[in-house]
Amino acid sequence: MRYAYYTLAFLVILTLSVMGFRGANATRPPIELWPDMDHQAKYKPQAESKFFADGRADRAIPAGTVPRGRTTAADASYLRADEAHYAGKNADGSFVRGFPVPVTQQLVERGQNRYQIYCAPCHGAVGDGNGITKSYGMVATPTYHDARLRDMAEGELYNTITNGKNTMLSYADKLSPDDRWAVVAYVRALQRAANATIDDVPLEQRGGLK
Known part of the structure; x- marks a missing residue:
């Protein structure tokens, strides 16, 4: 057993002598057992290269290349240049009123x-701010049914989903632009349902109301 202790002590001393104490100051450069992990063979952006005839490491994009998310090289939707659709804003920076996408039954159902x-x-199933998080202490969630939010431009609702507001974080990583508009359309449906009158019901369907 004594020789086992001697062997262990020798290995510890050897390891410390080779690897050194992590974080300790030294006057000599450390010994790198695997230098390729610290000094990888790679080209940095705009670096020179002797491999290519033009001497550049950066290579031009091959003709006809289509970035991920585009169907053709001329697909302008990839640039998201439509401010109304992708930012919810007009050219003057004001928020869009109305929808830059067709509001269909399918869109509203997707929003639901x-x-x-x-x-x-x-926000709660009916948009009244009484979601499950309220029972855990989140009491500042607004209701969609007050006048301020009913009168808010659709583009501003879209912007809030995109960028977040106050304690609400952005949902841009979870909802695509079209899904955000779908949610806005469903919120408008909830608001209208909560503030509907008998005049909103078609004549042929009023007989079934109680």
Whole structure:
């Protein structure tokens, strides 16, 4: 057993002598057992290269290359240059009123699906601010049914989903631009349902009301 202790002590001393104490100051450069991990063979941006005839490490994009998310090289939607669609704003920077996308039954149903996943936990199933998080201390969630939010431009609602506001974080990484507009459309449906009158019901359907 004594020889086992001697062997262990020898290995510890050898390791410390080779690897050194991490964080300690030294006058000599450290010994690198695997130098390729610290000094990788690679080219940095705009570096020179003797391999290519033009001497550049950066290579031009091959003709006809289509970035991920585009169907053709001329697909302008990839640039997201449509401010109304992708930022919810007009050319003068004001928020869009109305929808830059067609509001269909399918869009509203998609908005309902996304709303129930991402919005209902805080804002409640009917948009009254009484989501499950309220029982855990989040009492500042607003209701969609007050006049301020009913009168808010659709583009501003879209902007809030995109960039967040106050304690609400951005949902841009979870909802695509079209899904954000779908959620806004569903929020408008909730607001209208909560503030509807008998005049909003078609004549042929009023007989079924109680």
